Amino acid sequence: MMDRAEALRGERTPYVLATVVRAERPTSAKTGDRALVLPDGTMEGFVGGHCAESAVRDQALALLESGESTLLRITPAADSAPLDGLVTVHNPCLSGGTLDVFLEAVIPPARVDVYGDGPVARALAGVGRPAGFDVRPAGAGDPPSPDAAAVVVATHGRDEEALLKAALDAGIPYVGLVASRRRGTAVTSALAGGDRVRTPAGLDIGARTAPEIALSVLAEILSLRPRPAGPVERAPAGETEGCCH
Structure with missing residues (x-):
């Protein structure tokens, strides 16, 4: 994964490195799992199932516009207390479990x-x-x-x-x-x-x-230079019956 990230830097291709920093069972992703998100929405690697992948991709594309990084929490909890530096996405998937994913935007220097x-x-x-x-x-x-x-x-x-x-x-x-x-x-x-x-x-x-x-x-x-908007909290991943983290 890091070799691929280094190759992208050499090609001056922006990307987001997504790293699972906390996984609360039941989740298919484990702490330390990683994925790269490219500007066209392509994901390379693994940070969970369909619901987690959708949430990570959505937020990562917003970060590519802003050039910032953030911590993303994907959780089935309906009411999560807001925390500074944390974007929370409600995940309605039936598997349950919570993932914290650090999203690091890597933008080539001007x-x-x-x-x-x-x-x-x-x-x-x-x-x-x-x-x-x-x-x-x-x-x-x-x-x-x-x-x-x-x-x-x-x-x-x-x-x-x-x-x-x-x-x-x-x-x-x-x-x-x-x-x-x-x-x-x-x-x-x-x-x-x-x-x-x-x-x-x-x-x-x-x-x-x-x-x-x-x-x-x-x-x-x-x-x-253009002033990017800050990272925005996109709409939560759509409901997918039976999907999993």
């Missing part, structure tokens, strides 16, 4: 493709990687990665228009140009969709050095 080899480009890698970004240097002829969260062009006048156009055409969520305000405006004004380019790239924090500029760019990428 990928940032950086064009250029100057001080700011190097600083983006030096600052970004310890901060949890997947910063990848890119050559002038390399297309943006389809799963990139951001493209930053820091080539200081070389191939800027072509690189920005490729990023815009690819629909990259954040496209930034490291340049002075005057030159950035001149470059982007001739581009279709140039108003989507953030230039000068980065939040205005008074940055002067290359690491400070890199920090301002990464902060802007964070500030503009």
